[in-house]
Amino acid sequence: MSLALLSPLIVLTAATCIVLLERRFPYSPGQMFFRAGFWNDLILYSIVQSYLLGVAINYLIVWMDSSTGLSRFHLISDWPLWTQVLFFVVTHDLYIYWFHRLQHRSLRLWRLHEAHHSTTDVDWLSGSRSHALEILINQTVEFAPIVLLGAAPEVALLKGMISAVWGMWIHSNIDVHSGVLQYVINGPEMHRWHHSDVVADGSNNFATKFALWDWLFDTAHLPVGKKPTGYGIREIDFPTNYIRQHLFAFRPLMPDEYQPNP
Ligand SMILES: [Zn+2]
Ligand SMILES: [Zn+2]
Numbered sequence: 001m002s003l004a005l006l007s008p009l010i011v012l013t014a015a016t017c018i019v020l021l022e023r024r025f026p027y028s029p030g031q032m033f034f035r036a037g038f039w040n041d042l043i044l045y046s047i048v049q050s051y052l053l054g055v056a057i058n059y060l061i062v063w064m065d066s067s068t069g070l071s072r073f074h075l076i077s078d079w080p081l082w083t084q085v086l087f088f089v090v091t092h093d094l095y096i097y098w099f100h101r102l103q104h105r106s107l108r109l110w111r112l113h114e115a116h117h118s119t120t121d122v123d124w125l126s127g128s129r130s131h132a133l134e135i136l137i138n139q140t141v142e143f144a145p146i147v148l149l150g151a152a153p154e155v156a157l158l159k160g161m162i163s164a165v166w167g168m169w170i171h172s173n174i175d176v177h178s179g180v181l182q183y184v185i186n187g188p189e190m191h192r193w194h195h196s197d198v199v200a201d202g203s204n205n206f207a208t209k210f211a212l213w214d215w216l217f218d219t220a221h222l223p224v225g226k227k228p229t230g231y232g233i234r235e236i237d238f239p240t241n242y243i244r245q246h247l248f249a250f251r252p253l254m255p256d257e258y259q260p261n262p
Contacts, residue, residue, distance in 0.1 A: 003154055007161040011164045014164075015124060015168055018124045018168050018174065021172070025174050025175045025176070026173050027174055027175040027176075027192060031123060035123065036120065037119060037121075038125065040129075040242055041119070041125045041128050045128040045129050045130070049135070050128070053132060053136060060140055060144075061140070061143055061144045062147075064144055065148060068148065070149070070150075071147055072150075075150050076149045077150045077152070084152060084155050085159060088146055088151070088159050089162060090210070091145075092145075093207070093208055093209045094210075094213060095141055096208050097207050097217070100113075100206040100208070101219065103134075104206070107257065107259055110259065110260055112133050113134060114233060114248075114249070115131045115246075115248075116130045117202070118233055118236075119195070119231065122173065122231045123171060124171060124173070126195070127167035127168060127170065128167070131249055132246060133249070142159065143159075162209075166209050170190075170209075171191060177189060182222065183212065186205075186207045186210060186211040187211075190205045190211055190220070190221070190222055191205060191207075192227075193222065196229075196231060197228070197230040197231055197232050197234045201221060202260065204221030205220065233258075
């Protein structure tokens with residue numbers, strides 16, 4: 001079976017396993033499967049937005065390549081496939097750590113990120129809720145180097161698949177304790193704290209795939225024996241409609257406006 005068919009199957013299988021584990025070992029018992037915003041996040045963010053942005057980002061990268069001609073140098077084409085995948089997973093994750101941290105400190109960048117924090121139930125689907133402009137920036141940075149450095153065609157598919165599964169995993173409502181692994185690999189144990197509605201708790205744990213960055217750069221937050229009491233943004237009445245959620249990012253800046261981490 002080709003990787004183009006296999007990768008969505010792997011993502012769907014992972015989603016099913018995560019949903020079953022959420023039912024069996026819930027981190028926050030009582031969270032509903034069909035929670036507020038479920039259909040919005042599934043249909044509009046996960047399917048429609050992902051597809052349309054995928055097409056747009058592809059055009060953008062093809063344009064970048066035809067303007068620079070960089071991919072013809074095949075700078076990393078002779079690396080083994082697994083090395084290429086590992087290289088892009090690690091470097092993009094380090095970029096995401098710092099960009100994400102900046103989004104929590106810059107009011108204008110926070111505007112593009114608050115949609116992601118607006119969900120009041122955190123589960124396997126919550127990670128998909130991100131402003132289209134935020135995704136446009138992050139996925140262009142994710143996939144442009146893969147093409148421009150002349151990586152193998154499978155790398156983009158594998159990287160996309162890994163990101164999709166890992167995104168579901170870190171947001172999942174699964175009560176997992178990964179012990180020493182949590183110093184390296186990120187999971188719900190730390191990322192759910194990042195979605196806490198208490199600003200002091202949420203202004204930590206910026207890592208996506210590797211919790212290592214948080215431990216290394218002193219932003220790790222993992223209180224022993226405690227759990228967040230709520231999720232979302234208390235200070236803002238965030239719209240529930242997809243279009244309004246997007247337009248909300250462009251409302252006028254107010255002098256006394258809420259900032260996640262001033
Ligand atoms: Zn955040
Ligand atoms: Zn998140």
